[in-house]
Amino acid sequence: MDGGIRRAGAAGRRPATSSPSPSPDASRRHLLAATAAAGLGLLTACGQPSSRADSAPKASPPGGASSSPSGGSGSPSPSGAATAPPSARPTKRRRPELPRGGRELFPRYRLVGFCGLPGAAALGRLGTGDPEKRAAEAEKVAHSYAAGREPLPVLELLATVANATAGPDGAYRSRTPAATVRRFHRLARDRRALLLLNIQPGRASVLDEVKALREWLVHPDVGIALDPEWEMSSGQVPGDTYGHTDGQELTKVARYVSGLVREHDLPQKPLVFHQVAESVVGEESALRPQPGVALIKSADGIGSPGLKRGTWRRLVKDMPDGLHTGFKLFYEEDAKGSRLMTPKEVLALRPQPEYVMYE
Template sequence: MTGDLDAAGAELRRQLGAYPGNPQPVVELIATVVQGSPGSDGLYRTRADDSTVQQYLDEARRLQGMLLLNIQPGHAEFLEEVRAYEHWLTQPDIGIALDPEWAVDPGVKPGQAYGHIDGSKLDAISSYLSELVARHSLPTKMLAYHQVAASVVRSEDDLRPHSGVYPVKIVDGIGSRDLKLDTWNVVMRTKPAHVAAGFKLFYDEDTRGGSVLMRPDEVMALTPAPSYVVYE
């Protein structure tokens, strides 16, 4: 969802029509964006301003869907970045997505190596969202976390169930169908039973070299079947 949001929303509706049933549209905004330079605070990230978040929320509502605020923290702490959007998270239709490959260790420049997140940090974020839901009498909030390689999410069993939070693990493997299935099979081995499955497709990266984008029926034939499918 970049550039002309009306056009992007129309494309999202078209893509939704390729799936059975009545899937709910979801808009992801990279709200905390990783940077190649440290910035004044040395954290290698910037945050979206309120006007940008409002534009994306307006589009999500126009589509009768929800908005996920995606976090690429650089050297910042995930929970601190999530808390920075608390005034938005009190809205009933806004959740969180995490990009742990961009949560790099001290001394590592983003892009030099994959970052990572531990299950205990996922659990702290889930607990925080659960508290928000209870305090403000909100509907269940989605907590998605993207995973491109096995090393990106560690000690995943430390993520426990929390009331009012719907956790989803999204496999971000890139490439041909066979390469994506290989990544899926590796990454899904550690998914806790209470966490739903998600799958990401890339219009450009997945079709380089003549590869064909996976069809919706192929995506939904995965085991476990994804409850959330992302297109980029």
């Protein structure tokens, strides 16, 4: 965003100017990439894609009840098999719902929360301090954005992090261990919040990274957030330049998520794509909404309130039908040389953001 420094995940920071495609500060971004990916020891080698799924919790059957074998309550048949008593009636299956009820996100809810990675303070609010306290803080902030809607807190965890080094498979990304994802999924459930798994793909296939998270996405309280500025083409390195996606690729991801929703009878899932500049998302007119998926375009970046409003207007201008809007704020960087926008100011944006994320 104009007028400040853009901090985006483990790949570091970039200055922002009035140009649609500012030049990154490669040295600083590379330093942060190395610190986040290697120094903390939180991320697994990207050549081990099964590390998440192996420890992922089993998906609850539709309705959220655990299946168990019958036993004891029926009468034995002549063959010895137990049968239900004549008065027993089949139990109606309860369809899975969102953490705070219902199966549609909008217009009932406004999503508000924090993003980050535990132990990596430079990557966002969620990664600082006690996660339990951060989740409680997100709940409080969410209520300040209610404005006629029900607040739904969000924990946006960096699940795939772009790196400045290639790694064993040359994909320039690392995956957050399953144990960390599980920990935050349990925390989200305890707080009746949504867990969003953020993907910074590096040179890896975006759709492959989404599919690697399938074991989590089959739960009714887990969605996806994409950071396409960290999606590199062949020959590009995270931290040196903006990445890029387009409407066709976003539609492919939305179709995959829609298929999971249909297969598991899940409630509507959020699919967020963060956009720091107009150049990051091409051919947006080709984006096609999919059943069961709420597509959210989130304006990303750092700057003063006036500069953030200007970028917002550019990014939402001529936006395709069927998209919802999001807005990102930075506790520290937005306040440097200026101030953090208030909830009242954010809610005055038009269209009004339906997802507000703090980093």
